Amino acid sequence: MPHVNARVCSLNRGRYIVLFLSVEKLKDNYQVIVIGGGAAGLMAAGQAALSGARTLLLEKMPQPGRKVRITGKGRCNLTNVCELAAFIARFGPNGRFLRQAFGKFFSHDLVAFLGEIGVETITERGGRVFPATELAGDVVDAMLKWVTESGVHLHERSKVTRLPTDENRVVGVELSQGKSDSRQFYADTVIVATGGASYPATGSSGDGYRLAEQVGHHVIEARPALVPLETSDNTAERLQGLALKNVAVRLLVNGRKQYDETGEMMFTHFGLSGPIILTLSRRAVDGLRENHTVVVSIDLKPALDERKLDARLLRDIQTHGRRQFLSLLKGLLPVKLIPVCTDLVGISGDKPANQISAEERKRLRAWLKDFRFTVTGHRPFAEAIITAGGVSTKEIDPRTMASRLVPGLYFAGEVIDIDGDTGGYNLQAAFSTGWLAGNAAAKQALAG
Ligand SMILES: Cc1cc2nc3c(=O)[nH]c(=O)nc-3n(C[C@H](O)[C@H](O)[C@H](O)COP(=O)(O)OP(=O)(O)OC[C@H]3O[C@@H](n4cnc5c(N)ncnc54)[C@H](O)[C@@H]3O)c2cc1C
Structure with missing residues (x-):
């Protein structure tokens, strides 16, 4: 024609x-x-x-x-x-x-x-x-x-x-x-x-x-979609630039698990980014749009279940009992995470390891397996990999x-x-x- x-x-x-x-x-x-x-x-x-x-x-x-x-x-x-x-x-x-x-x-x-x-x-x-x-x-x-x-x-x-x-x-x-x-x-x-x-x-x-x-x-x-997420307090900002490999991340919308994945993520001045955060972001964005509570929970020790993690903590405490809590954490976490950990878990960094109580150990264990961020928003289209x-x-x-x-x-x-x-x-x-x-x-x- x-x-x-x-x-x-x-x-x-x-x-x-x-x-x-x-x-x-x-x-x-x-x-x-x-x-x-x-x-x-x-x-x-x-x-x-x-x-x-x-x-x-x-x-x-x-x-x-x-x-x-x-x-x-x-x-x-x-x-x-x-x-x-x-x-x-x-x-x-x-x-x-x-x-x-x-x-x-x-x-x-x-x-x-x-x-x-x-x-x-x-x-x-x-x-x-x-x-x-x-x-x-x-x-x-x-x-x-x-x-x-x-x-x-x-x-x-x-x-x-x-x-x-x-x-x-x-x-x-x-x-x-x-x-x-x-x-x-x-x-x-x-x-x-x-x-x-x-x-x-x-x-x-x-x-x-x-x-x-x-x-x-x-x-x-x-x-x-495939977009970095903004979080509520200054914790992510304190960790800005830190990339974590082999962590397990769960997305909770109104307390219910929507997604989980193990891989790499990073902290930025506004919140969370990196491959696994981008992957779960579509669900997070939709949760926010429906005015739901959106939380990202990071398991920093996915290879250890609660029992194995507790055994590992006990062993460290027994072996290095006189060392300060701070020094104990060096074997467990990247340096940048240590002050955040002491603040959020509520154990003073200079406390001798052998004085850490069972209750404090439980708090540390819980935090290592469930490090939470409340998601308040997402970055704009200009930073989204896809629509x-x-x-x-x-x-x-x-x-x-x-x-x-x-x-x-x-x-x-x-x-x-x-x-x-x-x-x-x-x-x-x-x-x-x-x-x-x-x-x-x-x-x-x-x-x-
Ligand atoms: C930073 C970044 C990294 C990415 N990395 C990957 C990756 O590694 N792997 C992967 O699979 N995907 C990746 N993506 C996603 C991928 O690039 C897109 O999904 C893909 O390019 C979509 O192809 P498309 O042809 O539909 O659109 P586009 O590639 O966006 O092309 C659309 C074209 O249409 C033109 N256009 C728009 N409006 C008009 C108009 N009115 N008149 C004439 N022309 C118009 C635009 O100028 C543009 O050239 C990435 C995206 C971004 C932003």
């Missing part, structure tokens, strides 16, 4: 007009338009062009892939090699929506695809896959080269502000070019791959939610990523209401949904 210089527009039932387009308009006519040049958009555009569709990729920033360049602390944790069921479980209840996309294009497909475009990968602890060069920029550069070689027309500094429709069918995109000026491109299909609302300086600032709502989609409210919420999965066909409401419209990536844990899951979701949307949109457009 877009290769002929005419568009048929229905006026009302049974009556049609044929619009003859100028040569200029023909240039603006595509089979697939992809909005957003992030992980999902680059993949979608390349796939659509390779399928033979005349494809336009619109990116509002000066270059595509800004967010991908900062992923994995600049190393880009591309995906994870864990098996499908475990992968899907990392997305919580909405993970099921991704089953079909992963069925078509999963981690091994991504690794093979990247190899073909010149990005070798390595797999690290926890099944996490990175580019062998450990440079996220290499992934973006290789994908950009692939996209252009596949025939995609790329327009940078092009911000889409509206999705024009004709009788509810999407017919293209509108770009704003200053206060009163706007420009339209026409297409049979449009893929919204504008990302979430986190790290807005990268270009992902929630535009896709507004575009989706304009054409009648329901957007689940966006919330920061929870987005275009409702109920309104998207998981087999194609096509809108169930607006013919010709597709979604891919973080703009959809899906969010996963750290470990490479989110980029894989963006690549897989982008792959599916790109192929499905091209197929629809080529079928005419």
